[in-house]
Amino acid sequence: MGLVAEFEIDCDALPLVEVAAAVPEAMIEVAIQFNHGNRPPFIAHITHGDPDAIERAFESGAFAAEYTLVGRAGETHRYQILPAVGLEAKLGEQIDDLDGLRALATTDAIIERIRVTSSGWIQTGWFANTDEFDMFRRFWQQNAGFSLRRLTHDGEPEEPGDGLTDPQREALRTAYEMGYFEIPRTASLDDVAGELGITASSLSERLRRAQTHLIETTVASTWPPLPV
Template sequence: MTVTTEFLIRSPHLPFVGLAESLDSGQFECVHGLCLEHDARVFVVYLEPDESVTEDDLLAFDEVVEVTSLGRASGKDVYQVTIELADVVSEAFSPERFTATQMEPTVVTPEGWYEKKLFQHYEAFNGMRARCEEYGIDIDLISIAQNPSEDDESSQYGLTDRQHEALTLAISRGYYESPRQASTEELAEEMGISQPSMSSLLRRGERQLLTSTLGTEPDLNTLSS
């Protein structure tokens, strides 16, 4: 089960709020990777050309370290912006604490950041909100809705819900890092299943991903020769 959420993040430590305040429209879109790595400092910013914002204008903001123009896309001026991210923001959005997928670009306004994210379940969203509040970051929920379940056969890459959940958890906990940051026993405990069941879920999920990506079942005789 997954849930789609829309919420507003409020904190004086969020970057780019001052930029939104300076614009006639009072808002702009940006893309960032905080839901993937908590210390992501590179943002892609999309600005309306009639706002007449230059690279020097962006560099004038205290949090901005470097700006590179990427040209124009979909009628908007696009910039790659490296910022100095406040520690409270990077710690609050530590991705090993929760798993979320950004569904649309962040809309930055003088009030804060409007986000639309996909979470694995309600508890994952509540965990993210509780962690943010620990660091003085307010999360105002706008909407939350459970997504209809998909049949196993129609899920992306042919993974079952449990295989997808196991693989996603393993990735977020560093199971596939070198050296590994989590064991199958730890993952199994978090999912509330036995270690052999966890290993089986990962193994079958990995095989399904490989088969789906390669487009065919591998010829074992060929591979071993």
């Protein structure tokens, strides 16, 4: 029986991490079109965030040679990004084991979702067995940072609940109770962060991940597809 895993890779050399860091309110998901040669295009779905700030981040970073807005639905913008360099070249200064990176492409696995954060990627995927998953785990543990968020057998129901971590739930509840989500707001990001005893940037990341998860598990599946 296969495995379904969600894990976080802590590696700021991964593509588009600099965009997530520059526009922390944006939620970024990417798909890689691997059948397009050594520099496969990326399709990025970006929700929230000022489009001008996002495009400035594309232009100031070293990854995107070209980008094109190919669709829009509400606050979600879809971009096609043509990389200036391939994934190996992008990671080459930080990762010595490029043979190991290439070997990941041969595993019996399907990466179904990639979320970009200000420190790396959160990936969700299917793996044929424990050995295939362990190849991913060992590589990223040895070359960057790896933390497992969820691991279940394929077809096994997930644990009941909203799927949020305790810190995410506390951040959402505190922000709501203090008026951060009211219109107009009666509490700032700094106010809520002070109440929780964390930095404003940490709170922003925590809220963004919590909101992304709730959107993905509730209304995202009912959205119409983005126009091409």
